Amino acid sequence: MTGRKECGVVLVGCGTVGGATARVLTEQADHLAGRAAVDLKLRAIVDLDFTHARELGLDEGLFCGKLDQALSGEGVDVVVELVGGTTAAREVVAEALRAGKHVVTANKALLAQHGPELWALARQHGVCIAFEASCAGAIPIISALSGQLAADRVEAIYGIVNGTCNYILTAMTERDQSYADALAAAQQCGLAEADPTLDVAGIDSTHKLAIMAALAFARRVDFEKIHVEGIDRLQLQDIRYGQELGYVIKLLAIARGQAEGLSLRVHPAFISRRHPLAWVSGPFNAVSVYARNSGHTMYYGRGAGGTPTAAAVVADLLTVALGNAQRNFQLLGIWPDRSQQANQLDIEAVRCRYYLRLQVADRPGVLATIAKVLGDRKISIRSVLQHEAAGGSADDSVPIVITTHRALEGNLKAALNVVNTHPTVKAPCVCIRMVDEPAEGLE
Amino acid sequence: MTGRKECGVVLVGCGTVGGATARVLTEQADHLAGRAAVDLKLRAIVDLDFTHARELGLDEGLFCGKLDQALSGEGVDVVVELVGGTTAAREVVAEALRAGKHVVTANKALLAQHGPELWALARQHGVCIAFEASCAGAIPIISALSGQLAADRVEAIYGIVNGTCNYILTAMTERDQSYADALAAAQQCGLAEADPTLDVAGIDSTHKLAIMAALAFARRVDFEKIHVEGIDRLQLQDIRYGQELGYVIKLLAIARGQAEGLSLRVHPAFISRRHPLAWVSGPFNAVSVYARNSGHTMYYGRGAGGTPTAAAVVADLLTVALGNAQRNFQLLGIWPDRSQQANQLDIEAVRCRYYLRLQVADRPGVLATIAKVLGDRKISIRSVLQHEAAGGSADDSVPIVITTHRALEGNLKAALNVVNTHPTVKAPCVCIRMVDEPAEGLE
Numbered sequence: 092m093t094g095r096k097e098c099g100v101v102l103v104g105c106g107t108v109g110g111a112t113a114r115v116l117t118e119q120a121d122h123l124a125g126r127a128a129v130d131l132k133l134r135a136i137v138d139l140d141f142t143h144a145r146e147l148g149l150d151e152g153l154f155c156g157k158l159d160q161a162l163s164g165e166g167v168d169v170v171v172e173l174v175g176g177t178t179a180a181r182e183v184v185a186e187a188l189r190a191g192k193h194v195v196t197a198n199k200a201l202l203a204q205h206g207p208e209l210w211a212l213a214r215q216h217g218v219c220i221a222f223e224a225s226c227a228g229a230i231p232i233i234s235a236l237s238g239q240l241a242a243d244r245v246e247a248i249y250g251i252v253n254g255t256c257n258y259i260l261t262a263m264t265e266r267d268q269s270y271a272d273a274l275a276a277a278q279q280c281g282l283a284e285a286d287p288t289l290d291v292a293g294i295d296s297t298h299k300l301a302i303m304a305a306l307a308f309a310r311r312v313d314f315e316k317i318h319v320e321g322i323d324r325l326q327l328q329d330i331r332y333g334q335e336l337g338y339v340i341k342l343l344a345i346a347r348g349q350a351e352g353l354s355l356r357v358h359p360a361f362i363s364r365r366h367p368l369a370w371v372s373g374p375f376n377a378v379s380v381y382a383r384n385s386g387h388t389m390y391y392g393r394g395a396g397g398t399p400t401a402a403a404v405v406a407d408l409l410t411v412a413l414g415n416a417q418r419n420f421q422l423l424g425i426w427p428d429r430s431q432q433a434n435q436l437d438i439e440a441v442r443c444r445y446y447l448r449l450q451v452a453d454r455p456g457v458l459a460t461i462a463k464v465l466g467d468r469k470i471s472i473r474s475v476l477q478h479e480a481a482g483g484s485a486d487d488s489v490p491i492v493i494t495t496h497r498a499l500e501g502n503l504k505a506a507l508n509v510v511n512t513h514p515t516v517k518a519p520c521v522c523i524r525m526v527d528e529p530a531e532g533l534e
Numbered sequence: 535m536t537g538r539k540e541c542g543v544v545l546v547g548c549g550t551v552g553g554a555t556a557r558v559l560t561e562q563a564d565h566l567a568g569r570a571a572v573d574l575k576l577r578a579i580v581d582l583d584f585t586h587a588r589e590l591g592l593d594e595g596l597f598c599g600k601l602d603q604a605l606s607g608e609g610v611d612v613v614v615e616l617v618g619g620t621t622a623a624r625e626v627v628a629e630a631l632r633a634g635k636h637v638v639t640a641n642k643a644l645l646a647q648h649g650p651e652l653w654a655l656a657r658q659h660g661v662c663i664a665f666e667a668s669c670a671g672a673i674p675i676i677s678a679l680s681g682q683l684a685a686d687r688v689e690a691i692y693g694i695v696n697g698t699c700n701y702i703l704t705a706m707t708e709r710d711q712s713y714a715d716a717l718a719a720a721q722q723c724g725l726a727e728a729d730p731t732l733d734v735a736g737i738d739s740t741h742k743l744a745i746m747a748a749l750a751f752a753r754r755v756d757f758e759k760i761h762v763e764g765i766d767r768l769q770l771q772d773i774r775y776g777q778e779l780g781y782v783i784k785l786l787a788i789a790r791g792q793a794e795g796l797s798l799r800v801h802p803a804f805i806s807r808r809h810p811l812a813w814v815s816g817p818f819n820a821v822s823v824y825a826r827n828s829g830h831t832m833y834y835g836r837g838a839g840g841t842p843t844a845a846a847v848v849a850d851l852l853t854v855a856l857g858n859a860q861r862n863f864q865l866l867g868i869w870p871d872r873s874q875q876a877n878q879l880d881i882e883a884v885r886c887r888y889y890l891r892l893q894v895a896d897r898p899g900v901l902a903t904i905a906k907v908l909g910d911r912k913i914s915i916r917s918v919l920q921h922e923a924a925g926g927s928a929d930d931s932v933p934i935v936i937t938t939h940r941a942l943e944g945n946l947k948a949a950l951n952v953v954n955t956h957p958t959v960k961a962p963c964v965c966i967r968m969v970d971e972p973a974e975g976l977e
Binding site: 115119122123125126127128129223229230231234235238239241242243244258261262265266309365367370371372373375377382383384385386387388389390391392393396398399401402403405406408409410413414415418419421422423424425531532533 | 558562565566568569570571572666672673674677678681682684685686687701704705708709752808810813814815816818820825826827828829830831832833834835836839841842844845846848849851852853856857858861862864865866867868974975976
């Protein structure tokens with residue numbers, strides 16, 4: 092059709108997501124043309140190695156070894172950065188912005204660590220950055236945070252944003268596998284890397300949290316100050332006790348406004364089996380957002396994978412082609428380069444509920460002693476679980492599981508320091524945070 | 535601040551949602567001003583009776599008895615229609631559009647029945663209609679369908695979009711209450727009207743389905759042709775058998791592309807306990823969307839209530855103020871006034887799985903007879919549940935529960951016509967459709 096507007100796209104990095112994006116743009120071009128008055132036109136694919144691109148049967152006429160050459164071509168409006176990492180990718184994005192091209196990126200690490208400088212650079216050159224694909228794959232959480240939730244006031248975010256961790260925790264919970272066995276299973280089905288550190292230590296979730304929290308609270312977030320704990324030290328027996336009490340373990344990326352400031356943290360947490368996040372299983376992701384007017388909304392879907400992530404990239408391309416991404420970038424007040432620094436709370440200032448497991452001597456008065464140490468620091472007990480001793484433990488000790496009401500983490504740590512030195516306590520107390528949001532159902 | 539752009543709002547209808555919208559616009563004006571470079575300014579509240587508006591303490595200087603007077607005021611850009619129904623509301627919307635004002639509405643009945651004519655009228659006058667609040671309250675499903683999913687290809691939608699029905703079904707499932715008792719409980723806590731027909735007969739869900747399906751499939755939908763069955767004839771024993779088989783009953787609004795056309799229907803359906811929709815409980819809503827690239831995404835939240843719905847109205851006002859709603863309306867190809875008529879399938883052409891409960895004589899060969907009747911019509915059995923007879927049924931009959939593989943509904947009905955006349959079958963077969971989507975989890 093003549094006269095139709097075109098939006099020219101240069102794609103940089105043709106790996107799993109890049110390849111899938113190129114396929115969607117070419118194979119579904121007719122369908123996309125029916126959906127909008129602007130055509131998305133793939134002008135060039137930039138990479139150092141085109142083996143994967145060739146395997147996918149992509150048009151070799153689009154292959155280009157040099158970014159500057161691709162950028163200087165005619166009718167290039169937007170650059171899709173799918174290189175990953177924070178070194179080459181940072182250069183690619185900066186070069187594109189300086190050349191006056193909009194950028195679409197899936198790069199969470201880059202935005203978490205260098206977002207404000209890149210947003211500022213984009214503004215300087217009159218262009219914008221779209222990044223739906225950076226958080227939770229196909230889930231349109233960035234759209235939600237910069238759409239309806241930007242007109243609301245977010246109070247808390249709880250995200251399951253790492254599919255590898257969620258797969259492992261689901262396997263531990265449902266198959267009763269140890270952490271090591273569940274990790275091996277995840278590696279076997281391609282859901283975990285040979286070196287799984289970035290995922291299981293919580294770093295990947297922290298990147299996504301930094302991006303989501305910045306938009307949700309319209310504050311600049313210091314990525315380095317986010318408290319992070321991984322899933323690699325979780326023990327099966329705690330998962331089992333949690334289940335007995337009605338809770339499921341998840342690795343959560345949490346941003347929560349408290350009176351004193353903003354609490355940002357990634358750690359394993361127990362969540363009520365009645366909360367919809369508890370049912371997000373296997374490699375799926377979900378993000379729960381609590382906002383003043385909307386109340387609780389949750390967004391669920393595939394958090395990774397070539398085609399689901401490409402869906403988010405193509406959606407971003409369409410919002411750029413329509414001009415909406417630009418308007419949002421100009422007119423909304425939520426972007427980190429315009430925001431004040433968040434007052435990020437230390438982990439000691441967090442208030443939440445806690446699950447505690449103590450291995451104690453099986454003799455009278457032990458529970459009373461522990462309860463007193465906790466009570467002295469304003470920590471009140473909500474439930475206690477102690478089974479009749481099965482007998483046979485080497486040191487005649489028994490586990491006691493305690494859940495607390497909401498308490499200050501600093502107070503809890505002080506109490507545990509005392510508890511752990513008590514002669515009747517045989518091993519350091521295991522402590523897992525609990526999410527405490529109102530039940531949703533018939534109550 | 536001088537020089538800031540303003541977007542003037544006239545609100546028509548100050549009931550539950552209207553009152554909440556007025557409160558958000560006035561009480562959260564400072565917060566909203568920080569979120570966007572355009573100020574939303576409430577210019578007038580139009581209603582026939584201001585009792586509720588006065589109770590809320592809204593500024594009486596805004597009260598106005600006549601729409602034309604409010605529309606002719608200075609700086610009015612958008613009209614929010616929260617009158618409800620399809621008579622006065624239709625006039626309000628048409629008058630606003632003819633006056634060149636954008637319209638924001640929560641009115642599902644109006645859009646389901648008169649959408650195309652109103653969209654066309656809007657286009658004629660160079661304005662747009664935004665309607666996030668019309669479907670599923672605070673859940674931004676219209677944003678999702680006109681955003682990321684418009685750049686994808688939707689294959690199916692399954693929505694729990696009526697909180698009253700979901701509350702009743704949750705109570706039947708979790709509290710073992712009869713339909714009548716659960717309805718009474720819903721009425722007692724204000725979740726069901728004295729005359730609950732619009733909800734329990736599925737009409738309200740059908741309105742929402744018509745709107746969602748039109749956008750998702752970019753087709754004009756004939757609301758009258760949507761097949762609808764309510765929840766009022768469901769029996770507790772079927773819910774219990776379903777649970778035993780691993781299924782939960784929900785009232786679902788379903789749009790599903792089949793090779794032959796588009797299947798649109800609202801009816802109770804069994805869904806696997808492993809599907810996230812199964813865990814949507816009480817008055818909450820959720821919409822699952824299956825799309826070619828994104829895969830399965832689900833959107834969860836409060837489907838009704840003043841403030842949650844107001845959140846969607848205010849979000850729409852912001853997208854209008856930013857100019858994004860207008861661009862989407864102009865540039866996207868998904869709006870019903872521009873779409874072809876959908877090829878809507880008769881219910882007989884639906885293919886799905888079925889749950890069947892038969893009350894049969896407890897004697898040899900009965901199951902074989904039934905299986906043969908089904909098999910002759912290409913319906914294959916997936917599972918059979920028959921407990922040992924407890925004895926004591928008046929006619930010495932026993933229930934047999936059968937689930938089928940995917941089958942054509944026309945064939946199933948033909949088979950049941952035969953089965954129901956068989957002398958060993960003591961009561962008409964109970965038949966409930968089952969949703970069959972891939973499991974999500976460790977498999």
